[in-house]
Amino acid sequence: MPKITPRSLSTNSHLPFGDMQNSPFYGLDIITVKQFDREQLTYIFEVAHEMYEMVLRVGSFDLLKGKILANLFYQPSTRTSSSYTSAMERLGGSVIPINNVSYSSVTKGESLPDTIRTLEAYADVIVLRHPEVGSSALAAKYAKKPIINAGDGIGEHPTQALLDLFTIQEELGRVDGLTITMMGDLKYGRTVHSLARLLSLYNVRLYYVSPENLCIPAEIQDEIAAKGIPQEYLTDLMSVLPETDVLYVTRVQQEYFEDPDQHEALKGSYMITTETMTRAKNEMILMHPMPRVWEIDMAVDDDPRAAYFRQMEYGQYIRMALLAMVLGKA
Amino acid sequence: MPKITPRSLSTNSHLPFGDMQNSPFYGLDIITVKQFDREQLTYIFEVAHEMYEMVLRVGSFDLLKGKILANLFYQPSTRTSSSYTSAMERLGGSVIPINNVSYSSVTKGESLPDTIRTLEAYADVIVLRHPEVGSSALAAKYAKKPIINAGDGIGEHPTQALLDLFTIQEELGRVDGLTITMMGDLKYGRTVHSLARLLSLYNVRLYYVSPENLCIPAEIQDEIAAKGIPQEYLTDLMSVLPETDVLYVTRVQQEYFEDPDQHEALKGSYMITTETMTRAKNEMILMHPMPRVWEIDMAVDDDPRAAYFRQMEYGQYIRMALLAMVLGKA
């Protein structure tokens, strides 16, 4: 007869180490922006702001000491992977970095559920980037430990949208009442879709500026419209720039244009320069999910309204908050 | 004349930091299952069980704080590499991850002994996976710090066998008196060879179930027989399943069959399904070294006798125990 009932192994429970069970996010998977209501966002941002203040004051602290994050990237992403690593390390936790899964068991034919159930034998939380839509939801279905979606193909990258919204909140002090202009590739960019969905929980006005072939999908527009959010579609920035509070620029990939000249021509009207900035509000912030290529001229970087590097630092605080919350420590 | 005698550098001694020199495993290399007697196994399993209880109670603890593990993988293995990383991190130690040695000095022609002597300048213990048989023994010959063999080609993977045996001990409370059935590729699978060797130190009965072309090598059978262990060779599981206490299944790789249809045909009799499980003991455990492909149907995962995911967690405790022991902390 067994000395130990298998049920007591840590993989069989979310609560192995006496964690705070009453934390509202305890053990939760972070899969999609659709799972959040406005109250939850406010709570996440409060915790993220506390993280920011703690980092500013003491750099790091041992809130997650002894906890292990498996950073499972089926696709490379230095930025996102580094951000989660630093978030975990600033909280005193450890990381299992898995950056080249192509070299792993996967090449021996292992399924995602098996890989996830293997890793949760070692880790307390799993961050997953995977090229297939729905992979994080699939992983969460099988995992007993929390899964955080770090991008599932053209699906979602919910923590990017959270950090974008947190950036707006921190930089401008509010979200309600703002005019947000999104510009660039609004068709394939999952970033802007997720952000638009989150913004629709607030009282905002949205402008979409894109080439005709890259405009925001009707499906998203309908979803936003159903929340009563005013939206407008344009191909040129200039008419809406003066009233814009947040200008959110994304990359326009050459591959979406059959004619390379068409892509080249865009730079005339779609590149943000110091000249563009002279027409913007003094209080406006300029955002970009990065990496940028030509969309924002480097000369703009010194403008205090250029918020895209700060945006990445806010991302660290959002990820610190989420890790602490799903592990029952915030 | 030298201010410091070179002899005092940490690479020149196993005992740089006041460690417990009287620990029986202190400074030891873990190269092969053949190095262990039954008394040592009992001791390892006692320490591993303590690790398990500590993890269950507090998650992590600082037994190896300040110690550094070099995780040197010449071949990729997410599972094994992650397992050592988590084992070290749960003990408060740190890891130097070296996962793509093909990109390193090795490509400049460096020998394994040189690479090992480089890494021991930085690390306190080295875990080595390498495609060549005997590589860990070679490394241990040159290293002053302990080497742990994490797989040397078709040679050995001793900690896999230790964790397999520990799983049996923990799940069934004993090893003596058990009937263990190994099934699948018993010819090329180093896992089953090493496990059979360890089991031969106990009072067990062994059944081998495999296709004719993949039966266990005569060399292993002779070794086991010399210990007086009853063994039987079969091509079909059903006759021995009802009396089996441990069913250990391994992958059967298609590459060993000239005719793909032959491999396909195996699935009929060699795949473990929920139907198979109805004929097994209530107290039986089903094991697999993972990754699995088709050998165990996913529907079996929910059966409490399916021990293969727990098996990986037991692996973490075995590796925590070994790291603590060779570093003189247990």
Place this chain on the structure above:
Amino acid sequence: MPKITPRSLSTNSHLPFGDMQNSPFYGLDIITVKQFDREQLTYIFEVAHEMYEMVLRVGSFDLLKGKILANLFYQPSTRTSSSYTSAMERLGGSVIPINNVSYSSVTKGESLPDTIRTLEAYADVIVLRHPEVGSSALAAKYAKKPIINAGDGIGEHPTQALLDLFTIQEELGRVDGLTITMMGDLKYGRTVHSLARLLSLYNVRLYYVSPENLCIPAEIQDEIAAKGIPQEYLTDLMSVLPETDVLYVTRVQQEYFEDPDQHEALKGSYMITTETMTRAKNEMILMHPMPRVWEIDMAVDDDPRAAYFRQMEYGQYIRMALLAMVLGKA
């Protein structure tokens, strides 16, 4: 209006966490050996020697606890990358390992300044290896956090030269008055160029032993001569070996010889063997930046004068010192 002024974010300042602002190296970039004077070298070596003594006594300590190093390697280098990882971990700090940047944002066209400004949102110090000369200086121009050059193509690898000099100081107790012989590829090896530059701050005699086609560049010789350092150029070691205090050997790559036989022929006179060592001083030390191929016979490794493995351990102490110094903790 903003709740938080962007200026308070950690990326906007070198002093986020109350560090020692009066440390002479605080916040400094380590880009080239040319930036150091003799007084600074003495200070670095004092700190490195303290690091060595601390490691010998306690293994690791928490001087940099809570600090994060981004280890950004655009080119693979197990040795250097492992050395920085262990240096940071022995000081209680954490590491973001970025070893395969080819798989990252860079492939999406991101510039080095953008990658650096991204990483400094997460890390407190960045170690950079990059194939292009001047890349570290470029990174330092944009970064607000300290940059440490871990090799910029055929440019510099300043911490290698520092650890080489530190090895001489520790092993022989002094640098002034020594005769240093450099042998091998003295044309393309950035290691010997940087070391020669540092040595020219001391009262030394330099011998250069190399094949005709691989002799030290005139530019370096002129620089050294301007400091009044006696230099001599030879193609054979034997005449200067008996008076040599430090024999510094480097790899001679086959690719620099059109005729493979020419390269093969070198082994006769350029390989250090136990026979060579019988003609050297008892107090001489033999150094090599590693990896070696055939330049030093493995039989020499057991000679106490063979300092090349100790050299790598001294490297750890130099890197611990530099990390602590630029982070304001030493």
